[in-house]
Amino acid sequence: MKPARLLNEISLSLKYMSPGGMTVKHIYMDYNATTPLRPEALDALLPYLKEDFGNPSSVHWAGRAVSGAVEKAREQVARLINCSAAEIVFVSCGTEGDNFAIKGTAEALRAKGDHIITTTVEHPAVLASCQALEKQGFRVTYLDVDADGMLDLQALEQAIEEKTILISIMWGNNETGTVFPIEEVGHIARKYKVRFHTDAVQAAGKIPVDVQSANVDLLVLSGHKIGAPKGVGALYIRKGSRMVSLLHGGHQERNRRGGTHNVASIVAFGLACELAGAELEANYHRVKALRDRLERGILSSITEVKLNGHPEKRLPGTLNVSFSYIEGESLLLNLDMKGIAASSGSACTSGSLEPSHVMGAMGVDVALAHSSTRFSLGPDNTEEEIDYLLEILPPIVQRLREMSPLYNK
Ligand SMILES: Cc1ncc(COP(=O)(O)O)c(C=O)c1O
Structure with missing residues (x-):
C-alpha cells in the first residue's frame, strides 16, 4: 500500500x-x-520531502531534478484560471498573495494615484492590507453590500475617480458563499483602465474562474482550500502589470518573490489544481x-x-x-x-x-x-x-x- x-x-x-x-x-x-x-497530493509531494530534496534554483543534478516539477505545477495552476504559467508567482498562502497584490500595486502605481476601492466584506487579508495602506496616506473606499451580501455595480462605477489605481473585490465570500459578479466588475475596471485584483481563495476549484473572460489583472489562490497542504498559494499577475515585490531576497520567481521554493507543497498544489479543474x-x-x-x-x-x-x-x-x-x-x-x-x-x-x-x-x-x-x-x-x-x-x-x-x- x-x-x-x-x-x-x-x-x-x-x-x-x-x-x-x-x-x-x-x-x-x-x-x-x-x-x-487529497491522498493524490500527498503521494505526489512525498518524494520531494525525501529523495528529491534539491533546491530548484541550483544548477546541479539535485536542483534540476526538482525545478521541472515546480514548473509543471506552475502550468497546472495556470490552467485552472486560464493564464500562462509565466504569470503565476508561488507564495506562502492566500494572505501573502492578497498583501502582495494590494501593497505591490499601490507602491508601483503611487505616482499615478492614491485611491483604492474594495468592499466591506473582504477577508481580513484584504481589509488589513488596505488599512495598512491608509496609514501610508492612500485613500480607500469600502463599498457596502445589500442584505444578501451582494455588490452594487453602480456604486462601484460611481466610486471610481481619476486617482483610482486598484479595485480589489473578492470572487466568493468565505462566510456566506455569496459570489460577486466578477465579469461585470472586470468589465468596469477595464472600461476605466483601473487595475483589478480578486481574492479567489474560496472560488477557485469550486466554480469556473477565468482571468481572461473576467478581465482580472491579479488573482489569489490558496492551496489548503482545494486539497493541497497549508502554506502554499499563488498570485496571478497579468503580463505587463507593474508590481513592487513584498519579499526581497533571491532571484526566485523571476525576481518577483524571493525565498527558496516550498517544492513539495507546490507540487501538491499543482496537482490539486489539476484535479479540481477536472472534477x-x-x-x-x-x-x-x-x-x-x-x-x-x-x-x-x-x-x-x-x-x-x-x-x-x-x-x-x-x-x-x-x-x-x-x-x-x-x-x-x-x-x-x-x-x-x-x-x-x-x-x-x-x-x-x-x-x-x-x-x-x-x-x-x-x-x-x-x-x-x-x-x-x-x-x-x-x-x-x-x-x-x-x-x-x-x-x-x-x-x-x-x-x-x-x-x-
Ligand atoms: C477569501 C479568503 N481569502 C484569503 C484567505 C487567506 O488564505 P490563507 O489561509 O491561505 O492565508 C482565506 C482563508 O480563509 C479566505 O477565505
Whole structure:
C-alpha cells in the first residue's frame, strides 16, 4: 500500500474514536476553513520531502531534478484560471498573495494615484492590507453590500475617480458563499483602465474562474482550500502589470518573490489544481445537492432560521444560517460534542465575542449575527452525514433556545 493511502486508512479508522473510548463519528463540515489533504497530493509531494530534496534554483543534478516539477505545477495552476504559467508567482498562502497584490500595486502605481476601492466584506487579508495602506496616506473606499451580501455595480462605477489605481473585490465570500459578479466588475475596471485584483481563495476549484473572460489583472489562490497542504498559494499577475515585490531576497520567481521554493507543497498544489479543474463540474453538482439538502432540511424542520448570503448566487458548498435566540458558539460546542465540525460567524477576539464584519455589513441584527453558523461542505461529505446533522440539529437548537430568557416557549 502506498504511504499516503496507508495514512488515509489510519486516519479514517481514528475518525470514529474519541479519547474516552466512546465512539463519536467525526464529520467535517468546515471546508471553507481548510480541506483535508487529497491522498493524490500527498503521494505526489512525498518524494520531494525525501529523495528529491534539491533546491530548484541550483544548477546541479539535485536542483534540476526538482525545478521541472515546480514548473509543471506552475502550468497546472495556470490552467485552472486560464493564464500562462509565466504569470503565476508561488507564495506562502492566500494572505501573502492578497498583501502582495494590494501593497505591490499601490507602491508601483503611487505616482499615478492614491485611491483604492474594495468592499466591506473582504477577508481580513484584504481589509488589513488596505488599512495598512491608509496609514501610508492612500485613500480607500469600502463599498457596502445589500442584505444578501451582494455588490452594487453602480456604486462601484460611481466610486471610481481619476486617482483610482486598484479595485480589489473578492470572487466568493468565505462566510456566506455569496459570489460577486466578477465579469461585470472586470468589465468596469477595464472600461476605466483601473487595475483589478480578486481574492479567489474560496472560488477557485469550486466554480469556473477565468482571468481572461473576467478581465482580472491579479488573482489569489490558496492551496489548503482545494486539497493541497497549508502554506502554499499563488498570485496571478497579468503580463505587463507593474508590481513592487513584498519579499526581497533571491532571484526566485523571476525576481518577483524571493525565498527558496516550498517544492513539495507546490507540487501538491499543482496537482490539486489539476484535479479540481477536472472534477469541477461533477463536484459542483454533488456538493451543491448536499448543501441544498441540508438547507431544505434546516429550513423545514426549525423555525425562526435566517439564511445569510445570496439565495442563488452562492458557492456550491456554503450554507450560513442564523438561529434566533441562540449563540453560534454554544451551538458549535454542542455540534462538536456530536462530532460535527462547523464554524461560527463570530471571532473570539481578546475574550469578547465580536460578531462577524460580514454579517454587520449585510445589516444582520447583532443577536442574529451572533448566532450565525457556517456549514461548508466538500466532495467527501455524504448524504448520510447531512441526514445525521438534520437529525441532531433541531433538538440541540430547541434545547439551547429553552435556556434563553428571550425565547417565548
Ligand atoms: C477569501 C479568503 N481569502 C484569503 C484567505 C487567506 O488564505 P490563507 O489561509 O491561505 O492565508 C482565506 C482563508 O480563509 C479566505 O477565505
